[in-house]
Amino acid sequence: MEAGQLLEITEQGNRFLSQIEGETGINLGACYQCERCTNSCPVAEFMDIKPHQVIRFVQLGQRSRLLGSRTIWVCLSCEMCSAHCPNEVGVAEVIIHLRNLAARSPYPAHEKELEIFYRKFMGELTRFGRINEIWLMTSMNMSPGILIKKVKDGSFLPELKLGLELVKRGRLHFWPKKSKAAKELRRLQEKLKGR
């Protein structure tokens, strides 16, 4: 957002605000825009909407801008912002909730690779009940476009080099360890229907 740019309250205004407040149990009205959250955030410089602005944008009903933002994918859930807020506004919780909403919306994720990683992670989790890093990375790299992108931007070889080093040092195993309870997790996931 440009400095000094005026934002209007959208028609979504109160509706979106009450939705987010209701679903997170957080009182966003307590925010007085002191920016402590943003100042404590280690990745604010990489965000298009800063943490304190996220709160304001929710108040203004800027749903589409938030769900399409880079911020909701770049956030590390490190909880610095929430811990430093003088008014107990759970900024980190609001952001992760927006990420969940975005993942279920038609808005393309601003950080596509991260979203794919999380999806593949859930796939491996429900398949074996546990994560095996080699299987996870393979499944990630086999997603459309990922391997080609990594080869093109030169990040694939370093990744491979690190992987081989980890194998050599006994930190990666080819064979996944499975939990007998994986089936129960799949059943749970089905029952929740993507919740």
Add this chain to the structure above:
Amino acid sequence: MELAYYPGCSLEGTANDYGRSVVEAFGLLGIKLREIPDWTCCGSTAAHSLSEAMTILLPSKNISIAEEMGLDLLAPCPMCYNRLVYSLDRIKRGLEDSPWPLTGQVSIYDPTRFLSQQEFLRRIREGVKRPLKDLRVVCYYGCQMVRPPKLTGFKEFQNPTTMDKILEALGATVLDWSYKTICCGASIKMGRKEIGLSLSFKLLMKAVEFGADAIVVSCPLCQFNLDSAQFETGKNLLPVFYFTELMILALADSAVSINFKSHLVDPSPLLIEKRLYNL
């Protein structure tokens, strides 16, 4: 004394060295860890990002088994620890219903707070065979074990000292620094490597600046990020230890049982220089 032990995926995978050292270090203090049978993944950041119901319910499977075992629960991985306490809190407040029986009577511990209780600090102090003197370390706590304090119950969340106390008891020179709980980048490297590297290097440079020989951690992801950032850039600054590895080094009858081959930045030259390790 026995605790139910939830290793989580990392301690079985890339951080199996941490897993082994946790079991051995607790064993040296007479605490037996019983692995939760058929434990499942806590969901980590992925469930947290995509499925809010799963992120509450996935860990409850493991808590339920621990309750069945009748033991308190130890989760050495801070991410798992955080997900477990989060799950228990939300279920206790009635936000979701666990598909597995759960009374909520169980205590969930991170290993640093468990071992920094007076009784165990005393046992550590009395059991030291090779004091880590001259080893100058900074303790790095990261995010998930400490925040949000309301959930983790960490009273000194701005300046945690649980690992500091353990390392002091082992005889190390523990340096104070102001980066104990600044994020190392977590899993952002999966999509934005340059952000991850810049966060990790900020911590590494500060540790060097504060005069540390090594960084001590209790988190598999922090260890991996700080260790691999040095490997990937070819800039070896300082080794990153799990606090449990240093416990074994100081407490075990012979230090031979521990090897540091799993580390990307080899700690042996430092330990040999400090006369703490001979190959």
